[in-house]
Amino acid sequence: MTNACECGSGRTHRECHGHYFNHLDLLSPAVQEISSILGNSDFNAAIAVSHKREYGYGRLPESWVKDDVRHVRVNNITYKSAYWRTFNDFLFSFLQISFGRDWWQAERSKPLTNRHPVVQQFTQYEEAEKASSRGSSGLFSIEPSGPMAALMALAYDLYLCAHNEKIPKPLLERLKSAQHYEGALYEAHVIGIFARAGFEIAFEDETDKRQSHCEFTATNKGTGRKFSVEAKAVTSRSARAGASAEPPRLRGKLYDALLKQADHPRMIFIEINRAISPKESIPEWAPHFVEQVRQAEIDMMVGDTPAAPAYLYVTNRPLLVGGAKAKVGYEVGSAGFKIVDFPPERLRGIINMQRARMLHIEAYQVFQAMQQLSSVPNYFSEHPIASFLRSVHSEKRAKGFRHPLDAFDFLFRTYHGTDKNLLIEWMSDYVPPWELNGLNQLQLAELYCAGMAETMFADLHRTAR
Template sequence: MSEIEQRRIDPCSCGSGKRYKHCHGAFPAPWNDILEKGFQAGKARHDAEQARRRHQQGHGKPIISAKLGDVQFVGVGNSVRYGTWKTFEDFLDTNLKLVFGKHWADKELAKPENERHPLFSWIAEYARQLDLAPAAPSGIKTMKSVGAHSAYFGLAYNLYLLQHNSELKRRLLRRLRLRSEFHGAYYETCVAATCILAGLKLELEDEGDASSTHCEFYAVEPVSGRKFWVEAKSRSPGKDHTNIRDQLYKAFKKSADVERIVFVDLNVRDETLDETVADVLTSAVRECELTMTIDGQPTPKAFIFVTNFPAHLNIQAKPPRRMIVPLGFKRPEFGVGVGYRTVEEAFKAKRAHAPLYLLMDRFKAYSIPSTFDGEIPQFSFGTAKRRWVVGEEYTVGDTEGLFVLESGIVLPESKEAALVFKHGGDLVIHRDTLSDAELEAYNAHPETFFSILDRNARKERPETQLEWFEFAYSTYKDTAKEQLLEFMKDAPNIEELRELDQDELAIRYCGGFARGACPGSH
């Protein structure tokens, strides 16, 4: 059999018993080294791209898109949209208008302005702000975000996430089109989007089944299969208090067969809330635990998230902060103000409810992607160029030859990049000035600025015992039990430690590390 006919995965024809690719078909040693380095470099860049995409697009299905000439194709669930969109927001604008429909829009526009659906005031203010914004050479306008922009594109992104990851139910769309029910339905899309971005799979209820009460949807953690019953309640706007008793009562009136999550939106202007809001809400929930009953029966347990993001209440102003307060209803192990005896106990409680903490993180970090492919916008839209890529070859100054970029850090204060190059066996440090656009790109995604994933880039120093614990655990969680015992060989209870499994031993070691790094309260 000739080498051309010999498949690389077949046994080698020489009779050695090895596969051809590991025998007479093996690449020479230098080629093996080159291929290995190329593979590792490609993998590092892929890991960086995936991390950046998750940061922008969350843990649900990624944006699926392709470009042919000037035409952009975007997957939406099982369908495909196409158009000449330059940014992902351009696509979201088109998609939202398709969802609501031209017939509905024409009927609303025929009404007097003060009777129209709130969506039209958002669109008008956004268009006004966009007209004032300067255009870049690429034709893309950059404007400061205001409440109208956040509210409008927030709804557009939420609808896309539902279409792409689950389903946009007709009942929800009917409520969104009704002015009287819009804000409650809008909040439901916010909660659904948060669950999707946290990686939870949505299971929607049968709208035609009138035999029982329904939650908004079920949310399932895909790895463990843990299932949550999710309800979203938004208060009417403009109230001068933070009482959520009515919303909790209405949520608890519905039957649930799994763990409950109840989201309640305060729907008040941000400036009406002060630093006591978490304490006030905690006291209110404790009072409800003691006094509230449902049809004469005790109220059920629940995980409660009280939120506030009233961008729609001041559409001309800068978007307000995103507030979320976690509270345990008859769940003493969860929420603000819970006291744990040790940092190990606090970590275990947090890990036991990891999907809930990820929900909080995704709500606080919620943002709308600008690009289709997850690239940093400044690089994607041409305001900056990705000049420095770890693993690539460069000329450095007036020195002859090519230098391989080994690593780099950004020094924001001096607007410079400190770059470490390798040339033969020598390392050379070179500094290069960054443009304002490059610095903006770094600030947006410092961990992937050099096209590899650097989890420590601009990482803030831990402040609490729990933060120190999590910092240590990320390093030692997979360390072999024998190595951990070696680290702890001088502990007075070493014999007891030998009986623990690897995970518990890592937790004990990190607990000691955290107490040493941050004595006092955790």
């Protein structure tokens, strides 16, 4: 028998606020400061939090050293080498293993310009390594170009895919095709997002030609809700990619994604491959994104039917634009296509944002993972102290709350269990009693913390100015 959540949503506690608490480190990193956890002498909890912030909510890397040989377990297969000093060393080897040693060697034997893009990128990395010098630790320090970063990102995404589920054969075949490589590169990236966000991934049967399919089905481990996921990418060869003066065309990609058969609520990802301007506080593509989505909500039809609603995510990861001189960058955006309260920031007031977040907790969780888990770690998981120290350093650099919901989470963690009568007493001077008496304890706690958060967040930003 399952327990209903006290907020009255009709969902179980595990599906609702219980799930919310289980994922606070991803949803709101400001809530559980590692220094505060250490203040309670809970070193193991501090290590667990630091691991989540670096690796997310999928399976942690499993690695150990025996007789000076590094062992790494990927799902149920163990790989080993005496030459893997960093996690990146292993990832490069795993990339070659995934593509197949014979295929890799065959590509290496070709003239450089005829090689597959991923092998060209690896060659670029080797040349950069030769041109660099070793530091005191004996390791190379290289500033990666865009293509080199694409290579490392692909290696990590394939590892995440294999470690949490499996690498589907059709994905590998598309990756090996120079023509389909960039689209498959993006699909692997989206799979990596869901693996790190704590979703189970089930790939569609692409041999079934009776109907079209989305890329995969993602199941949230906390709520059990399933989503049909589709990924579309504007390639670097497009006339609208890079530094093009033409605005990005998102509508066509959205339409193509909506054509696919979906058995569950849709999550659609679109890569736009635009040059990143370091001078712009708001990405130049953002207004076009909003304008095109809002217009499509009004008039987009799929066949004879109005287009279905979807959670829409846009990424800008132009790693292959500009060749070897491409700059590394990552921008993200989200929108609710025919979903009026996603993202929660579309609503006014923290209490409304919180209620919208709980209604769309899985979609919010995905977007937070995109924002916070975009880098590739370079450490094996049995280095807990290093992971811990990096998290502490990151906390010292952070000032205040980044988002109004961070302030809410900080307060709600303390007051979510406060006695109902006490909450009513605290709010009675600000809210009419007849409005409070109809709320249960958890709803009262949300209302109280939202009001406090409004004041706290406003005061912090006035002080910052």
